[in-house]
Amino acid sequence: MNQEISVRIAGEAGMGMQTVGTVFCSVLRRAGYHIFANQDYMSRIRGGNNFFQIRVAGFNLYCPRVSCNILVALDGASPGLHAGSLAPSGIMIFDHEKYGAGLSDSRLFEVPLHRLAVENGGSELFVNSVACGFLAYLLDLKIGYVHEALHATFGTKGEEIVRKNIDAANAGYSFGKSSYRGEIFRVEKGAMPGPYLMNGNDAIVLGAVAAGCTFYSAYPMTPSTSIMEGMAYYEKKGFPIIVEQAEDEIAAINMVIGASFAGARSMASTSGGGFALMVEGLSLAGMTETPVVIVDAQRPAPATGFPTRTEQADLNFLIHAGHGEFARAIFAPGTAEEAFSLTWHSFNIAEEYQIPVLIMTDQFLADSYRDIEGLDFKSVKIIRHIASEKDIKQYGVYKRYRFTDSGISPRAIPSRISDVVYVDSDEHTEEGHITEDAEVRIRMVEKRYHRKMELLSRTLMKPKSFNLENAECVLIGYGSTYGVMKEVCASVADNKIGFIHLSQVWPFPSSDIVGMLGSAKKKITVEGNAGAQLAGLIRRETGISVDTSILKYDGRPISFDYLMEKLKGEL
């Protein structure tokens, strides 16, 4: 019996790895297993080689393994490309009839995927379902779970499509039963998995919908695009959302600013290159004190970089983006659950302090699936902080940028008060008119920057920590490294390792970090970048120098195995 296994499904872009991958995730979850699935894909529509890797276990999973136990090679090139990542005791499923003899590798097992698809489903389109059926046999899963998953996935396409997929899956399962004599990859079961499968971008969409985001604009850019698709999906479903694809990211952020000024909760999402174009607008949001929420789903840069891969190298960029000085908040969710809660929270923070709020994710979090118990919809609060006619009457004349005791000026919605609202990107008076007065300038800068940063630093998300008391060594990370740190810490004997996960990186939670790191013997940042940006940020904000940084900048996520290997020398 295995504690866990990993299944890798590989093939050319366009072969439907994501579909078969998510269907098989659904099968596993129904069969009572926890899963973690990540996607490795190239920047092309057809050809090349992509894979979808699913880790299966009887306990909660938060990160990928570097290698796999089962490889489903859907094309001729995959056996050669992935042989090195397959465990010595693993199995490689390959269609010799379609692609020829393949490698001479004792792990190779021949399954006529295409023939079975054509004979049972009527077309080669059903290859993936044949593979699903065969995998079910290989993992000793009841075929009924495959039927259920196929119903759930293809149900909206009609009974006939479902039937053909089921026939193809049955053929794959029967082929395993009649022809496969090797080891069955049984996995030990434990606590039941969560009833839902979700990736990071799904969770951001749900956070935005739950927060009442009614206007969304973006320009398509991997790996953020599925957020735009998700918002449009809920628009079509009848939620009060208008999604507008912009001509460029400059237009996207300016439309979002315009809609927010007019009173709509508004959001944009992009990746680093698109965010670079939004930077001018970010500064506009800062100056005009217009609330906006922007997601940066990071990918490796500079410039176009690796369009479909992962990195965490925009940390310094996001903290410093924009000409001039103004307040902002930056969140870095580590899981789908956190992506959901930080997204709805971002809308409240943006409106309370009238600032841009940035949500920093990456391709790894965006595209990786986990089984989850659910999302905490009950905690969702919508707090708008909009000044009504009654609120502004207490002052007599309405001034958009009035200096107040709280430090926050009254934000009223144009046409929803009897007075008018003036907003300006130039330095402005309390009334919102252009000024060049030095005294006004000083007070406005202090209001927009010093005061808001001070207020924001009272609302910080406390970093999450684990086993800090006993640890010889404390890991520190932000964003998507949460999962791998969590699993690694839990698996090292004698509680030798603890970790800190930053859900919010700006304003920097300095006093929390000083307190948490105070007694740590050895401090190590874990980062998906080359510049040890978090280590630098900690030093700058707290004066604490970490001992070392474990970095990764090859465009691939930090796997459990990678972090364990790197830590060997540190313990």
Place this chain on the structure above:
Amino acid sequence: MNIADFKSDDPIAWCPGCGNFGILNAVKKALVLLDVKPNQVLLVSGIGQAAKLPHYIKCNCFNGLHGRALPVAAGAKIANPDLTVIVTTGDGDCYGEGGNHFIHNIRRNVDITVIVHDNQIYGLTKGQASPTTDAGYITKVQPYGVVADALGPLELAIALNAGFVARGYSRESDYLANLIVEAVNHKGFSLIDVLQPCVTFNKKNTYQWYSERIYKLDNSHDPSDKKKAYEKAAEWGERIPVGIIYRNNRPSFDQRLGLSARKPIIDEDLSSIDISSLMNEYV
């Protein structure tokens, strides 16, 4: 409403004699004719001398970044279709820095009115060529004369099938006010390119130069005839036509999305959004 209702106390920062004054008066007159209240109107601008105009009228104002007035205006109008949204922009702001937004907002066709103060020069940065400066015109940074040919904004707009394309002249303030009324009443993106002398930096296209050439289009021009409209838009030299050059009734953004049938998204009761069934999608 009368002109006094739109009076702003903000001191005006334009040069004496600037063509912008005629446009400012025309906008105020148009708002009176449109019978809208100051709080129902949103003026959006970018950067440049034209972009200061919203400060000189009492109504809602978003004075944003250079070139970026159009996406802000579109976002605001989509969020709240109740607003009368007018953009006051310049030839550099709208056709140069914001050229991409100009093209795509004509396509998008949100119901906004765009008044371009076209003085064929950069005023605020002191006299460089703009996209509409005539080729050959000499400036400090174009000492051999402007090399690029001038952009024809009206021809471009007609090629993009803009629903309302007009040309005005800042000295003809009443005439311009009526054009603005027509433009605001048009459902969809409407463009008025307003010829406007820059008394400080444009020594060629002066009041006299324009007054000698400008004539008003009469009933003999059919603005629904795209081919004829294109010819009128391109007429530049000895005679320059002003008036409504082209119009069509292609559906606006909100007509295509059926926005008028529902309440503005800013009036949605966000706390009543039913999120209970959302998780069913992720089983």
